[in-house]
Amino acid sequence: MSGAGGIDALDAALAGHGLCLRGWVFPDITTVAMASGGDALAICLVGHTGGGFWPVFEAWWEKHPGIADPLDTWSKTVITPLAKAAGGEAVFPSDRPWQPFQQWAMAAEGLKPSPLGMLIHPDFGLWHGYRGAILFGPEALARLKGEIAAIEETTVGPDVPHPCDACADKPCLSACPVNAFGPAGLDVLSCRAWLKTEPGRKGCRTSGCLARDACPVERGHRYDDAQIQFHMTAYS
Ligand code: B12
Ligand code: SF4
Ligand code: SF4
Incomplete structure (x- = not known):
């Protein structure tokens, strides 16, 4: 010590x-x-x-x-x-x-x-x-x-080890309602526009990014709802 x-x-x-x-x-x-x-x-x-x-x-x-x-x-x-x-x-x-x-x-x-x-x-x-x-x-x-x-x-x-190497289906990429992830990374404008819509407010903005949530790796460490909502509010 x-x-x-x-x-x-x-x-x-x-x-x-x-x-x-x-x-x-x-x-x-x-x-x-x-x-x-x-x-x-x-x-x-x-x-x-x-x-x-x-x-x-x-x-x-x-x-x-x-x-x-x-x-x-x-x-x-x-x-x-x-x-x-x-x-x-x-x-x-x-x-x-x-x-x-x-x-x-x-x-x-x-x-x-x-x-x-x-x-x-x-x-x-x-x-x-x-x-x-x-x-x-x-x-x-x-x-x-x-x-x-x-x-x-x-x-x-x-x-x-990189978990994505062993993830054949990559569910994160199909979970986003506006397909905001492409070769150039996150399409911030599409994502933020969706978060302003009624379903976006009730969906991702309240319960967190659906793409992030779709990842099966170590879900036991997922943040609680209050923390997720705080980050989504700060981001959007
Ligand atoms: C600007 C920024 C953003 C911008 C991205 C704009 C863009 N397309 O580049 C916006 C506001 C969109 C953003 C969003 C988010 N971000 Co952000 N962001 C940053 C910030 C402040 C600066 C990044 C940067 O340009 N650095 C300068 C360059 C020189 O450094 P770098 O290390 O090489 O940067 C790399 C990143 O920019 C990365 N990158 C490029 N595009 C994107 C897009 C996203 C979404 C992320 C996460 C990274 C990323 O590639 C760069 C090259 O390696 C960093 C903090 C930091 N200082 O690094 C956090 C940071 C990257 N963000 C982070 C997070 C968690 C998020 C969110 C998930 C927040 C949330 N809601 O919980 C969101 C994702 C949105 C979503 N749909 O869920 C974390 C990532 C942690 C990790 N596990 O990797 C960081 C490190 C902040 C932190 N305190 O930990 N972010
Ligand atoms: S779902 Fe998770 S492990 Fe699979 S590719 Fe996406 S981020 Fe990587
Ligand atoms: S917050 Fe929703 S709209 Fe934005 S990237 Fe994540 S899943 Fe897509």
């Missing part, structure tokens, strides 16, 4: 909020262009697998009614001080310029995109996400050297 300010302490503090360290990227000469975090030498992804953070967030939101961008604000409130205590700097998926969270996740966790654009996880299916990332520079790395070295040794490579 490390002392306060170490990686173990960071992980434990995140767990108290229903979040976790998702994985690490160590930019080298080929990947450093992915990091717009200046001299960041290690990027630690923070997120959730399944919807475990939701009750923690909801309890916070009840105490902050009317707050703008509640989930993004909660994420910043939780992650920023923890990143600082660990000697890093937090960045967030919702902030512009957008940081390449999905590229980081592919590098850190070996995940690959589903036909829907979202990355699919072999243990959590389409039910996971990213709430922030912590960028560590040379000074923090020197202090955390032992822990980081151990993490680097265990960081996953590109050999994580």
Whole structure:
């Protein structure tokens, strides 16, 4: 175990909020262009697998009614001080310029995109996400050297199984009422137009994206209805 300010302490503090360290990227000469975090030498992804953070967030939101961008604000409130205590700097998926969270996740966790654009996880299916990332520079790395070295040794490579390879029928692709998924990815305009119609409001907007819901992988980690409705409202 490390002392306060170490990686173990960071992980434990995140767990108290229903979040976790998702994985690490160590930019080298080929990947450093992915990091717009200046001299960041290690990027630690923070997120959730399944919807475990939701009750923690909801309890916070009840105490902050009317707050703008509640989930993004909660994420910043939780992650920023923890990143600082660990000697890093937090960045967030919702902030512009957008940081390449999905590229980081592919590098850190070996995940690959589903036909829907979202990355699919072999243990959590389409039910996971990213709430922030912590960028560590040379000074923090020197202090955390032992822990980081151990993490680097265990960081996953590109050999994580990709669930879509074994999914012959690909039910996600036939479930969308407006066929919004094509070779160019999600047709956002068609999707949003559908969500404004009466059947779209009663369907996807209330019960969640039918394409995402059609995926049979790890459905036990599906978010609960309140969380799904929150994300769909934010998106549409
Ligand atoms: C812009 C954006 C969108 C735009 C997409 C516009 C477009 N066609 O590109 C819109 C608003 C449509 C969108 C929608 C959704 N998004 Co979005 N989005 C982003 C955001 C903020 C930036 C993406 C980006 O351009 N990055 C910049 C480039 C340089 O980084 P990148 O890693 O290389 O980006 C890759 C993605 O853009 C991806 N991509 C391209 N098109 C699309 C379309 C979709 C739907 C997704 C998920 C990815 C994706 O390909 C890029 C190349 O690798 C990211 C957060 C982030 N900072 O990455 C979330 C993010 C990609 N979104 C995410 C999610 C979950 C969604 C929704 C499912 C939200 C929801 N309702 O629950 C929806 C999907 C809509 C649906 N029908 O269900 C997650 C994906 C998690 C995962 N498992 O992979 C992210 C990472 C946010 C997070 N906090 O975790 N999103
Ligand atoms: S339904 Fe099949 S192809 Fe679609 S996301 Fe799930 S595993 Fe991948
Ligand atoms: S939310 Fe509905 S309309 Fe939009 S992509 Fe998903 S299934 Fe299609």
